[in-house]
Amino acid sequence: MIDPLLLTVYILIFPGFLFLLAYSLFFQYIDRKLAARMQHRVGPPLLQPLADFIKTLGKEVIDVKGVDRGAFSAAPLIALAAVMTAFLYIPIIGASPLAFQGDLILVLYLMTLPTLTLFVVGWLSRNVFACVGAIRSVTQLFIYEVPFFLVMLAPALMAGTWSVSEIVAWQQAHPWCAVLQPIGFVIALIALQAKLERTPFDIPEAETEIVAGPWTEMTGHRLALMKLAFDVSLVTGSALITALFLGGPEVPWVITPAWLAALAGFGLFLVKTLAVLFILSTLRVATGRIRLDQLNDIGWKYIAGAAVFQVALVLVMNAWWVQP
Amino acid sequence: MVEVMVPIGPQHPALKEPVNFRIYVEGEKIVRLDLDLSYNHRGIEKAAEERNFIRVLPLLERVCGICSHSHATVFAKGIEEIMDLEVPARAQYIRTIMAELERMHSHLLWLGVAAHEIGFNTLLMWTWRDREAVLDTLEEMSGNRVHYNMNEIGGVRLDLSEKQVAAAQQRLPLLEDRIAQYVDMVSHQETMLIRFRGVGKLSKEEILKYGTVGPTARASGVDYDVRRDDSYLVYDEVPWNVVTDSSGDVYGRTKVRIGELSESLKIVRHCIENLPEGPVRVASTPKMAPKGEILSRYEAPRGELAHFIRTNGTDKAERLDIRTPTLANWTSVAKALVNQNLADIPVIVAAIDPCLSCTSRMTVIDTGTQAQGSISWEELVRKCRARYGMGVQP
Amino acid sequence: MSVIREMLHNLVTKPFTILYPYEKAPIPCTFRGEVAIDDDKCIGCSKCSLVCPPQVITMIDGPREVEFKGKSLARKKRPQVKLYKCIRCGLCERHCPTGAIHLKDTLSGCGTDKEAVIT
Numbered sequence: 001m002i003d004p005l006l007l008t009v010y011i012l013i014f015p016g017f018l019f020l021l022a023y024s025l026f027f028q029y030i031d032r033k034l035a036a037r038m039q040h041r042v043g044p045p046l047l048q049p050l051a052d053f054i055k056t057l058g059k060e061v062i063d064v065k066g067v068d069r070g071a072f073s074a075a076p077l078i079a080l081a082a083v084m085t086a087f088l089y090i091p092i093i094g095a096s097p098l099a100f101q102g103d104l105i106l107v108l109y110l111m112t113l114p115t116l117t118l119f120v121v122g123w124l125s126r127n128v129f130a131c132v133g134a135i136r137s138v139t140q141l142f143i144y145e146v147p148f149f150l151v152m153l154a155p156a157l158m159a160g161t162w163s164v165s166e167i168v169a170w171q172q173a174h175p176w177c178a179v180l181q182p183i184g185f186v187i188a189l190i191a192l193q194a195k196l197e198r199t200p201f202d203i204p205e206a207e208t209e210i211v212a213g214p215w216t217e218m219t220g221h222r223l224a225l226m227k228l229a230f231d232v233s234l235v236t237g238s239a240l241i242t243a244l245f246l247g248g249p250e251v252p253w254v255i256t257p258a259w260l261a262a263l264a265g266f267g268l269f270l271v272k273t274l275a276v277l278f279i280l281s282t283l284r285v286a287t288g289r290i291r292l293d294q295l296n297d298i299g300w301k302y303i304a305g306a307a308v309f310q311v312a313l314v315l316v317m318n319a320w321w322v323q324p
Numbered sequence: 325m326v327e328v329m330v331p332i333g334p335q336h337p338a339l340k341e342p343v344n345f346r347i348y349v350e351g352e353k354i355v356r357l358d359l360d361l362s363y364n365h366r367g368i369e370k371a372a373e374e375r376n377f378i379r380v381l382p383l384l385e386r387v388c389g390i391c392s393h394s395h396a397t398v399f400a401k402g403i404e405e406i407m408d409l410e411v412p413a414r415a416q417y418i419r420t421i422m423a424e425l426e427r428m429h430s431h432l433l434w435l436g437v438a439a440h441e442i443g444f445n446t447l448l449m450w451t452w453r454d455r456e457a458v459l460d461t462l463e464e465m466s467g468n469r470v471h472y473n474m475n476e477i478g479g480v481r482l483d484l485s486e487k488q489v490a491a492a493q494q495r496l497p498l499l500e501d502r503i504a505q506y507v508d509m510v511s512h513q514e515t516m517l518i519r520f521r522g523v524g525k526l527s528k529e530e531i532l533k534y535g536t537v538g539p540t541a542r543a544s545g546v547d548y549d550v551r552r553d554d555s556y557l558v559y560d561e562v563p564w565n566v567v568t569d570s571s572g573d574v575y576g577r578t579k580v581r582i583g584e585l586s587e588s589l590k591i592v593r594h595c596i597e598n599l600p601e602g603p604v605r606v607a608s609t610p611k612m613a614p615k616g617e618i619l620s621r622y623e624a625p626r627g628e629l630a631h632f633i634r635t636n637g638t639d640k641a642e643r644l645d646i647r648t649p650t651l652a653n654w655t656s657v658a659k660a661l662v663n664q665n666l667a668d669i670p671v672i673v674a675a676i677d678p679c680l681s682c683t684s685r686m687t688v689i690d691t692g693t694q695a696q697g698s699i700s701w702e703e704l705v706r707k708c709r710a711r712y713g714m715g716v717q718p
Numbered sequence: 719m720s721v722i723r724e725m726l727h728n729l730v731t732k733p734f735t736i737l738y739p740y741e742k743a744p745i746p747c748t749f750r751g752e753v754a755i756d757d758d759k760c761i762g763c764s765k766c767s768l769v770c771p772p773q774v775i776t777m778i779d780g781p782r783e784v785e786f787k788g789k790s791l792a793r794k795k796r797p798q799v800k801l802y803k804c805i806r807c808g809l810c811e812r813h814c815p816t817g818a819i820h821l822k823d824t825l826s827g828c829g830t831d832k833e834a835v836i837t
Contacts, residue, residue, distance in 0.1 A: 038725040039449040042733045128330050132666070199443050200515055208338035208441045208670040210330075286721050288444030288515035291667045292352070379771040382807040446725065453734050467750035467821070473807045481812050482748065508720055 007097055015092040015266075017084055024231040025049040027277060031234075034281040049231075053224055061220035064126055071124055072218075075117040076225035082113035083232045090239045091248045092269055093262045095165035102162045107240060108152060114229050115141050115195065118204070121226075122214025133213020136292055137204035140194060143299035144201070147307035148191035151184040154314045155244045164240070168248035178245040180317075184310040185245045187303055189276070192237045193283055194295075196230060200287040203295065238276040239269070246272045325350040330666065334363050338441060338670040341680035345669075352666045357658055360696065361651075362687035364680050369644050376639040377403060377477050377613070387646065388682045389470045390433065393426045394624035395631075395646070396475040401556055402620030402633045403477050403641075406613050413558075414602040415479035420557045421492075421595045422465065422474050424588040428499075429458040430625035431581045431588075434677045435506065438578065441670040442519045447509070454502045457495045464488050479605025489596055496593055503585050510578055520575040524660040524672035527572060534655040538627020539584065540676045542568045543576035550623040562594050574675040581677075611639050626650055626677045648682035745823050750806045752826035753799045759818035761786050762793035766810035766819050774800040775810065786816060801826045801836045 010016055028049040036043030063069055089096050089103040096103075115137055122134025155177040156162055159170035171177060178185040194201040205213040218226055242248055249265035290298075327348045334342035342363035348355045368387055372380050384399050385392040397419055404411060432455040439447035459469045465488050466472035474480045510516055526536070531544045541548065549566040551559040567583030569576040613635040622629045627649025634643040653676040660672050688699045699707075736743050761784055767775040780796030797819060804826060810819045 034729075037729050037733065039446050040453060040728045040731070040734045041449060042735045042737070128328060132330070202443060203667075206443065206667065208443070209667050211337060282722065282725065285446050285725055288439065288442040288447075288513075288519060290515055290518060291665060293665065294518055375771065378769050378809065378813075382771045382805060382809065386805075446721065450724075456734075464746040464748060467746070467748040467808060468806070471807075473809070476812075481808065488748075505720065505724075512719070513721055 010097055011088060016088060020084060020087050020232060020235065021228075024228070024235045025053070027235050027238075027273075028231050030274065030277060031281050031284075034278065035285045038282070038285045053228060056224035056227070057221050059220045059223075061222065062217075064217050067126060067217070068124055072121060072222060075121045076218075076222050076229060079114040079117040079229035080225050080232065082110045083229055083236050086110035087232070087236045087239065089164060090236070090243050091165050091168045091250075092239070093249055093266045095169065099163050099165035104152065104156055104162050104164050104167070107164065107236075108149060111195070111233065111236060111240075112141070112145065114226075114233055115197075118214045118226070121218060122204075122216075125214075125217035127216055129210040129212070130214050130216045132210050133204045133206075133216070136206075136210075137197070137214060139292060140197070140201065140203055140295065143295055144191045144194035144303070147187050147299070147303045148195065150304075150307035150311050151181075151187045151191070152240075152244060154181050154184045154311050157311070157314050157318065164243050168243050168250055171247040172250040172252065176245060176247045181245070181310055181314060183306055183313075185241075187307050187310065188241050188245060189279055189283070190303060192241060193280055194299075196234055196237065196280075198280070199284045200290050201295065202289055203292050206289060234277070234280075235273070238273040238280070241276055242269065242272040246276075248272075327355060332669060338673070340437070341678075343678070343680050345673075347661070347666070347669065349666050354661050354664055354666065354669070357661055358696075359654060359658065360687055360689075361654070361680065361683055361685055363684065365684040365686050369646060372641060372644045374640065376611070377641075380641070381475055381477075382471075382473055385471050385473060387648075388679050390430050390679060391426065391624045391626065391629070391682065392471045393422050393474065394622055394629050396473070397423060397557075398620045398622035398629055398631045399633065399644075400475045400477055401622075402618045402631055403613055403635070405620070406616040406618055406633070406635055407477070407610055409478050409606055409609070411479055411606065412603050413600045414483075415604045416558050417595050417599050418480045418484055418604065419475065420559070420562070421484075421592055422462070422472055423557065424591045424595070425458055425462055426472075427588045427625045428585055428592070429455050429462070430677075431585045432458065434581060434625075434674075435578070438520075438574075438671070438674050439516070441674045442515065444513075444515060447506075447513075447516075450502075451506065454499065457499055461492045461495055464491055476605060476609070478609040479603070483604045484599070489599065492592075493596055496589060500586075500589055503582065503589065507582055507586075510582060516578075517575070519671060520578060521571075521573060523574045523668050524664065524675055525571075525573040526656055526660055530659065531572075531656065534659060535652050536627075536656040536676075537652045538624075538649045538677075539577055539580040540627065540653055540656060542566070543580045544572035545570045550621050550628050554621055556622065558595070559591075562591050564591050574671055577675045612637060613639070613641075624649055626679060626682075627652065646682075648679070650676065650679045650683045651685070653678070654683070747823070749823045750808050750821045751823045752821065753801065753804055753806075753810065754820060754822050755797060755799070756818045756820070757782070757796065758784060759816045760784065760793065760796055761791055761816055761818070762795040763815060764795065764797075765813045765815065766797055769809045769813045771807060771809065772803055772805055774803040776800075798835055800833060802829045802834050803832045 012018065029044065029046055032048070033043040086107045088098055089107050119134045119138045122130040122137065155167050158177065158180065159167045161167060161170070197204055205215060215223070215226070249269040251261060251264045251268060255261040255264055327350055330347045330349055332345040332347060333339050334344050344360035344363070346358040348357065368383065372383060375383060381396050381400065384395045387395045432451045436448040436451040439445070439451070462472060463469050465484060466474050466482065474482065526544055528545045531541045531546055545568060547566060547568050552566055564587050567580050567587060569579050615635060615637045617632070617634045620631045620633065629649055630647040632645040633641050636642045657673055657676055661669065664672065686698070687696055689696050762777070762780070764777050767777050775797045777795040778798045780793065782793050782796070784791050784793050806821060806826070808821055811821050
């Protein structure tokens with residue numbers, strides 16, 4: 001068992017909360033810079049996300065008359081706490097010290113909390129646009145959550161364990177799950193894009209249709225923290241996909257000094273998450289928004305169908321391929 | 325289900341100009357809508373009655389920023405017809421070049437805005453980047469990116485030099501290449517196809533019944549273009565085609581506008597290559613116009629623009645009435661929106677290329693009952709005299 | 719597909735943005751900017767004041783001997799422009815017989831006091 005001081009440093013500083021916050025601001029920068037360059041624009045400078053965060057923190061908080069202020073203030077904090085906790089269970093420099101059997105389910109559950117808090121905020125604001133946006137976000141949640149959970153299930157079935165750290169360890173001895181389950185990998189990326197409410201799935205926040213959806217009545221520090229929660233969600237989601245499909249931070253060969261192995265693993269982790277971000281950014285820039293009823297159509301017919309097919313395939317492969 | 329009223333505007337991220345829609349929805353299906361168009365009313369028709377023909381043209385240009393040349397040209401050509409002036413050929417060619425360049429920049433702007441309404445910001449950035457080439461050409465020729473003020477009664481204000489013509493010619497191949505790329509993109513980009521196809525469909529009979537004009541009408545198979553059917557400037561000398569489509573939905577309108585982009589480019593190229601020599605204005609412009617009435621029509625980028633001008637022998641117009649294409653197209657929006665999805669509102673509204681600065685008419689709202697209506701001229705004069713205690717000239 | 723190809727191509731090309739104020743956009747010679755008056759060419763005919771659409775040019779006292787078409791004239795008045803109200807249409811430049819009033823390629827700025835007069 002790891003000693004408590006080291007555990008505290010792991011949780012609070014590196015690779016815990018401080019690193020996570022810095023990395024999520026960096027992710028936002030890379031996302032915006034990539035999107036801008038692909039559109040032939042310049043894009044923001046490196047510290048822009050930090051500047052935006054600090055500026056939004058200092059803005060006036062406008063309380064709508066007759067709205068529950070406690071719920072409004074608590075919602076962004078709950079969302080932020082949930083995704084930051086989820087990140088702790090994902091291997092960054094080797095197995096997570098908090099790993100246990102079933103932490104995959106815990107991570108997936110914690111990652112749905114931001115959307116649910118967004119729904120609560122939108123529902124409680126006495127605003128037509130926020131209400132419509134909240135309903136859309138919950139409808140979208142139902143549509144993508146089923147395929148997302150199913151394809152996250154598939155690597156767990158193949159590795160025979162419910163712990164993310166052990167799935168990563170399994171991938172050190174076997175080919176990556178992205179190679180073994182390509183359909184699952186593609187669907188995981190699409191479903192993550194829908195979870196993060198980015199184009200083509202930014203239906204709840206459709207700026208040109210319903211102003212800002214559930215975000216309409218959020219102002220000041222509540223908006224800053226909720227946005228930060230979604231940024232952290234992007235990092236956590238990318239890290240989860242890296243861990244489950246791309247082998248996480250494990251180096252495919254053995255490196256003798258332990259600190260060098262950890263460093264190499266961390267470097268690989270950064271490279272892989274940035275690669276996932278590149279794919280997500282390209283998807284965001286290359287498409288327009290689809291309608292909710294069209295998402296319903298595509299989601300249930302093709303995405304959920306393919307996810308079920310992938311799980312069935314994994315079960316068949318498990319039966320035919322004897323595990324060592 | 326309960327009817328919910330969703331207000332779109334007057335401030336809304338989807339709108340570029342203030343307008344108020346009150347949309348009644350059940351779930352996500354639209355039941356009906358109410359319009360209020362009066363937010364941009366500036367009293368230009370009245371102000372035009374107090375300016376002589378030299379001073380009125382810059383005022384009329386400012387009815388709209390994007391179709392500014394249209395308003396100035398249609399008024400100038402109407403007055404020239406009343407005065408029976410023969411405008412020299414070089415001036416007509418220069419006017420046509422500016423008109424078609426304006427159509428190109430307007431359609432490129434529209435393509436970007438339509439993409440923005442469905443969240444496809446990449447196409448917005450790219451089309452507006454290519455539009456810069458057109459705006460640079462217009463700036464070199466006239467001195468300003470919009471509001472060119474090229475027209476005078478009897479000709480144009482400035483001549484085109486060799487350098488300007490050569491610079492314009494140099495930009496055309498790049499634009500041609502980009503337009504071909506947009507044709508390809510629009511016909512293959514999945515999200516644009518599924519958001520635009522089948523949305524806001526209007527049949528040919530409905531179009532004719534509601535008096536819709538411009539690319540909106542041509543997309544439903546109505547083969548009518550003022551440049552061909554009531555020809556003016558040099559459109560009867562230049563080879564070009566009217567672009568129509570038969571699908572009648574937003575995708576058809578997109579195809580018509582992109583087709584018109586290619587046609588405009590061909591017209592500009594032809595005019596630049598065949599620019600005749602000669603003066604750019606008549607030798608002397610009369611100050612007064614004889615008594616007369618004229619309905620002058622023009623194909624603005626958004627459709628048929630009509631100016632009704634009545635002159636009475638002085639150097640000012642006695643009455644000017646402007647019927648812009650967007651005003652004619654609002655009924656089609658109101659009808660096309662019924663039974664569509666809430667998410668399709670910005671798409672259908674953007675499909676007629678609304679220009680509210682052109683459209684605005686006065687609306688009278690009773691603040692007590694919130695009833696809306698219009699008001700007669702005599703009633704307005706009476707109310708103003710009572711309220712402000714001033715004499716208002718009828 | 720052509721969209722993605724163009725996007726990736728854009729990643730490796732220089733952005734289209736002009737980094738104002740470090741880079742400047744090219745200004746053509748026909749640019750309609752600030753109104754300027756050449757005092758030694760103006761003959762005080764008042765044409766600019768008559769054609770101005772927003773009527774921002776007033777003629778004030780400005781006697782001076784000027785040369786016009788080889789002859790010497792005793793000018794009585796000269797124009798004064800309310801620069802913040804000017805719409806930069808270029809009609810004054812177009813109708814001036816001597817080219818005294820013209821539009822430069824600098825911007826005239828804007829202010830809240832529309833009656834501010836800067837000759």
